[in-house]
Amino acid sequence: DTGVSQDPRHKITKRGQNVTFRCDPISEHNRLYWYRQTLGQGPEFLTYFQNEAQLEKSRLLSDRFSAERPKGSFSTLEIQRTEQGDSAMYLCASSLATGRGPLFYNEQFFGPGTRLTVL
């Protein structure tokens, strides 16, 4: 399977614990996005990378959240001191952004997500 993969698929943790998720994008994709989705809502932007550079981070994201993409390949999202409000599906998407202006094309390929439950 050459799609986007995420690990683990499910994570149950106790409040106050740290968790780390991994995303393996489609190879050669230069952009990688992290989103959070709760039931009945659309994906909420968390952060994105262009190769290894983290270019934007949501202002909604507290200091407990951090993401890395070393060497511009896989990415990790860490949540420290988890809270019950962090329970959600965490989605990763990758894309090969091309073109500029009206020719800009950026189809995002989503992974299956990691479902986090904080007890």
Place this chain on the structure above:
Amino acid sequence: GQQVMQIPQYQHVQEGEDFTTYCNSSTTLSNIQWYKQRPGGHPVFLIQLVKSGEVKKQKRLTFQFGEAKKNSSLHITATQTTDVGTYFCAGLRTSGTYKYIFGTGTRLKVLA
């Protein structure tokens, strides 16, 4: 901040009926994407619209981008049970960012 709203939130149709979902942004968009998410699945890209007034068709699906590039619509002709899912639009602002703002989604149920 930028908001992207979709209406309706839910839609139940009889198989064979048409369906339309509308997406409205509070700010002008550079482009807009549409995604479909099946129950229990992840979003899957359908299309991207870039030009003002653009209309694109994919079989029974018709996508439109408004003249002011602040709204968009997805119309499905003669729905089938395979169309079941939630349809999201995702807007990209015109300046300085590649951050997509997803709409609230329209959940479609098709009754056979």
